[in-house]
Amino acid sequence: MPELPEVEVTRRGIHTHLIGASITQAQIRHSVLRWPVPDDLTMLLPGQQINAVNRRAKYLLFACSKGTLIVHLGMSGSLRVLPASTPPLRHDHFDLQMDNGAILRFRDPRRFGAILWWDGDIRQHPLLQKLGPEPLSTDFDGQFLHTKIHGRNTSIKEVLMNQHIVVGVGNIYASEALFHAGISPLAAAGSLSRAQCERLAEAVKVTLLRAIEAGGSSLRDFTDCEGNPGYFQQQYWVYGRTGQPCRQCGAPINKTRQGQRSTFFCAQCQQ
Structure with missing residues (x-):
């Protein structure tokens, strides 16, 4: 998608x-x-x-x-x-x-x-009025994220994909951002410190901006308005790399299921 x-x-x-x-x-x-x-x-x-x-x-x-x-x-x-x-x-x-x-x-x-x-x-509009902030805006930062996840036992990856908290961060980019922030996707959202939220909010922004610069990801159907595919999939660190060595530490990339979606992570780099 x-x-x-x-x-x-x-x-x-x-x-x-x-x-x-x-x-x-x-x-x-x-x-x-x-x-x-x-x-x-x-x-x-x-x-x-x-x-x-x-x-x-x-x-x-x-x-x-x-x-x-x-x-x-x-x-x-x-x-x-x-x-x-x-x-x-x-x-x-x-x-x-x-x-x-x-x-x-x-x-x-x-x-x-x-x-x-x-x-x-x-x-x-009913589809828009209850959406969270844009992740690339100044409204989304570590302080905002830390406040929103306080007391939540839901996994941090599922929280990142909750459009009422922050919009547009789907499965691919949630996995990638969590890797770059060094945070396990399985961690309870409410357990994250303020410093971890700062790292994660920044990782979300950087990951999305890099993906935009690369023309997005073309895993199946996506092409731009001129029919060109995106190339960000060539830069994935964890997504879709099950069993392959982590580009950072060499440990095999793990795959699990969260909320009926595949999650990819490095157990060594993401604590």
């Missing part, structure tokens, strides 16, 4: 093609995604200008003249900017045609993504 870096890479790629452009046509080919695509988008969107493309957690927010188009990539979704003459393929479910000759095309083989519309204050 695309995590924060992949969504941010997508946002940066499409941003320059869309800002200031006006929508001339919206086409829905398949409306059955995670939630039904609103039928009235074909009438609502034409004539509206795209003023900004923002990201909140893993949601892309297209600020239009009369509201916000919300896009979530789901497990296999992608957005491509293409020439208007490009014929659609089987899993191309939604198009926005722009007055500059480009098409923004949403592709989602598994159909677990979402395309929604909101004409009010986007911060009050």
